[in-house]
Amino acid sequence: MFDFTTLAIAFLCLAAGGVLKGATGAGAPVIAVPALAMMFDVRFAVVVMMMPNLLTNILQAWRFRGSQLAGSFVWLFAIAGAVGAVIGTMMLAVFPADYLSLLVAFGVFAYIASRLMRPDWMIGLDLARRLSIPVGVVAGVLQGASGVSAPVSLTFLNAMRLDRPIFISTVSIFFVAMTLTQVPALAVTGIMTWQGMAISFAAMLPILAFMPVGSALAQRFSKETFDRVILAFLAALALKIIYDFTTR
Template sequence: MTPAELILVAACLAAGGILKGATGAGAPVLAIPAMAAIFDVKFAVVVMVVPNLLTNLFQAWRFRRERPPGAFVWLFAVAGAIGAALGTWILAVLDPETLSLIVAVSVLGYVGFRLARPDWRIPLGLGKKLGVPAGIAAGMLQGASGISAPISISYLNALGLERRTFIATISIFFTVMSAGQIPALSSLGIVTGHSLLLSLAALVPVLAFMPIGSKIAERLSPKVFDRVILVLLAGLAAKLLADALL
C-alpha cells in the first residue's frame, strides 16, 4: 500500500468514526463504500472487522441498562451471526465487480428508503416476531458486503425505539455478528494474521474521530446531519456503480 493509499484509507475510517460518534451506529455504512470505491469490497470488509467488533462491544456495555427486556435482542443478534456466516461464503465466491454492485445497490436502497419513508413504523409486537428473519437477512448482507444497515438499521428505526435503546440493540447485534464473522472469514482464507493487524490498526482513526462526530451532532440538527450523510452515501454508491458497470 502506497502512502497516498494509506492516507485515503485513514480518511475513510475517520469519516466512519465521525458517523459512529454522531449516530451511535453506521461506521461501515460510510467507510466500506468509500474504501470499496478505492480498492475493493473484500479489502473494505476485512479492514472493518476489528473496529466493528470492538466499538460495538464498547457501546453494548455502555448502554447495557437500556437493552430491551426479553429474548428479542439476542434472537435478532444470533440470527444476524448465522446470516453473516452465509453471506461470508458469498463474499468468498463472487467477483469484485458483483460485490461492488451489491454494496452500491444496498446503499442506494437504504438512502431511497430513508428519503421516501422517514417516519415508517412497524408495530412493536409484529416487529419482534420479524426479528429472526430480519436478523438473518441483515447478516447475509453484512457478510457479503460489509453493510447490514439497509436492513438492520431500517428495521430497528421502523420499530420506533428510543435512541439509547436503539444504540443498545444495534450494538449487541453488530457485536455478535462481527464475532461470528471473523472465524468465517478466517476459514475461507479472507482474513489472515497480517490482515487482522491491519484491521486492528484501523481501530485508531475510528476511535480518534468518534468524539468529533459527537461534537458535530451537538451543533447540527439531526435532520440536517442525516441529509448530509445520505447525500454523501448516494455519491459513493454512484461511484461504485460506475466502476462496476463501465
Template structure:
C-alpha cells in the same frame, strides 16, 4: 489510503453521533480503493471494539431479551451464509451488490423517513430480519439497508437504538471473524491494518458524540445520505463504465 483514512474518520464521527455508520461509509470507499474482501476484513476490529464499547455504555437501555437475542442470533447465523457468498461471487459483482445495497438504504430512508413498525410485530420479525441482515453483512460488510431500517422503523429512543444496534453488530462480527479466517480472507496483514483502522475510528467517535449534542440528527442524516449516493455512484461508474 488517504481516502480510506478519511472515510474511517467520518465513519467514526457518525458512529459516535448516531450509533452506526462506520461500515456503510467506509466499505464503499475501501471497495473503490481495494476490493470487497479487503474492505470487509479491515472493518472487523473497528466493528467489534467500537460496538462492544457502545453496547457496554448503553447496557441499561437495551430492548428486552425476547427481541434482542433472536435478532442477534439470527444475524450471527446469517453471517455464516453471507460469508460463503463472499467467497463465491466475483469481485465486480460484489462491488455492484455493495453499491446497490447502499442506494437501497438511501432510497428507504428518503421514501419513508417516518416509517413506523409496532414493537409487537417487530418482536415477531426480529429473527428473520436479523438473519437477512446477517447475510447481507457477511456478503458485503454492510447490513444497514436491513438492520438500521428495521430498528429505525421501531422509532426507538436514541440510547435504546444505539445500545441495541451495538449488540447486534457485535454478534455479527464475532461470527464474522472466524468465518473470514477459515476462508482465507482475513490474513495477518489485513488484521494489522484492521487494528490501525480501529484506532482511527475510536479517535473520532468522541467528536461525533460531541457534535450530536449540538447538531440535529437530521443534519447527520442528510450529510451521510448525500455522501453515500456519491460513493455508490462512483462504484457503478468504475465497474460498468471505466
C-alpha cells in the same frame, strides 16, 4: 497498493465512519466499506472493518448495558444476524469482487431510499419480535457478503422508534453477534489473514479518534442536516462504484 495518497484517503474514510458512529451510535461501515471497496475491493473492505466493528460495539454494548430492550427481541435478532453473517461470508468467498462491489452500491441506494421514502414508518414491538429472525438473517447475509447491513438492520431498528440509548444497545449487541461469527468464517475461507487482522486493528485508531467529533456534531447540528450530508456523501460513493464497474 498502499502508497501515501491511498493511505491518506483510507484514513479519511475511516475517520468519516467514526464521525457517523459517534453521532448516531451505528453506521461506520455504511461510509467506510463503500469508500474502501471503491479503492480496493469488497473483501479487503470487509476485513478492515472487522475489528472496529467488534471492539467499538463491545464498548457501546457495555456502556449502554442498562438500556437493553426487555424481552427476547434483542437476542433473537442478534442470533439470526450471526447465522446470516456466516452465510454471507460464504458468498463473499465465492462471488466475483466486481459484483460484490455492485451489491454494496445497491445496498447503499436501498438505505438512502428507505430513509427518504418512509421517514415516518413505524413498527410496533410485537410485530418487530415476529420479524426479528427473518430480518436478522437477511441483514446478516448482507453484512457477511458486502460489509453493509444498514439497508435492512438500521432501517428496521429506526422504524421501531427506539430511544437513542436502547437503539445503541440493541444495534451494538447485534453487530457484536454478527462479527463474532464472521471473523472465524473469514479465517476459514482464507479471506482473513494475519496481515489483514493487523490492518483491521490499525483501522480502529481513526474511528475511535473521530467518534467524539461525531458526538459533538450531533449536538451542534440538527439530525435532519446531518442526515442530508451523510446521504449525499453515500450517494456519491455508490455512483462512483457503479461508474467504475461500467467503465472496466
